Amino acid sequence: MSKIVCPFLGFTTEADRVEKPCMLEKCTFYNTSEACCTFHEIGKASREYLVSLKKLAEQNELILLRDRCESFTPDEKTERMELYMSQGQLSKAKGDLERATLDFKKALILDPTNPRAHQTLGDIYSVQGIFDEAISAYKNVLRCDPDSGETWIKLILQYRAMYSHLPHRETLYAEVTQKLRDELRAPADLLPRSALRVVAPVVYGD
Numbered sequence: 001m002s003k004i005v006c007p008f009l010g011f012t013t014e015a016d017r018v019e020k021p022c023m024l025e026k027c028t029f030y031n032t033s034e035a036c037c038t039f040h041e042i043g044k045a046s047r048e049y050l051v052s053l054k055k056l057a058e059q060n061e062l063i064l065l066r067d068r069c070e071s072f073t074p075d076e077k078t079e080r081m082e083l084y085m086s087q088g089q090l091s092k093a094k095g096d097l098e099r100a101t102l103d104f105k106k107a108l109i110l111d112p113t114n115p116r117a118h119q120t121l122g123d124i125y126s127v128q129g130i131f132d133e134a135i136s137a138y139k140n141v142l143r144c145d146p147d148s149g150e151t152w153i154k155l156i157l158q159y160r161a162m163y164s165h166l167p168h169r170e171t172l173y174a175e176v177t178q179k180l181r182d183e184l185r186a187p188a189d190l191l192p193r194s195a196l197r198v199v200a201p202v203v204y205g206d
């Protein structure tokens, strides 16, 4: 029996409805090659189109702000940056991560080295499983604040998650630690002790 429930069949009266399965090949709207209902395909394509429109609008918002940014006074930049940060936190608390991401990106246009914005963006990407973006965000935090032990842990955890399914993950963790030292221009003996204390157990285990 088909798992597709027909949106049109099953109405006995205006008030009552019993779910009826798709009639498959007996229906004109059944797409045999894709094994699905044409109306379901239209619905899916419409949703995808709306998502792409939304992303385009968000990109345009960012481009517009980047263009206008130069004309803002330092006070205006700070004021707007704080506004976007607050809006972003609010959206994040409500679970609207897409809106929150847009707000934190706007805050970073006005204040590119803002560690709070980078940190929160990293947290959002981490929750979404977008490891490479989370890694970039946490690295940006560490460039401003290499002593942030919490961020070191988060960064390493992203690498762990990204490599967790690979058989040679232990080697990769060790390589990553070395690479991070080079990238952040912090040789082993210059890495903050607090950072080393928290990174080592996470990378190598107890």
Ligand code: SF4
Pocket: 004, 005, 006, 007, 008, 009, 021, 022, 023, 024, 027, 028, 029, 030, 031, 036, 037, 038, 039
């Ligand atoms: S193909 Fe026809 S019967 Fe099947 S779900 Fe679509 S409209 Fe209903």
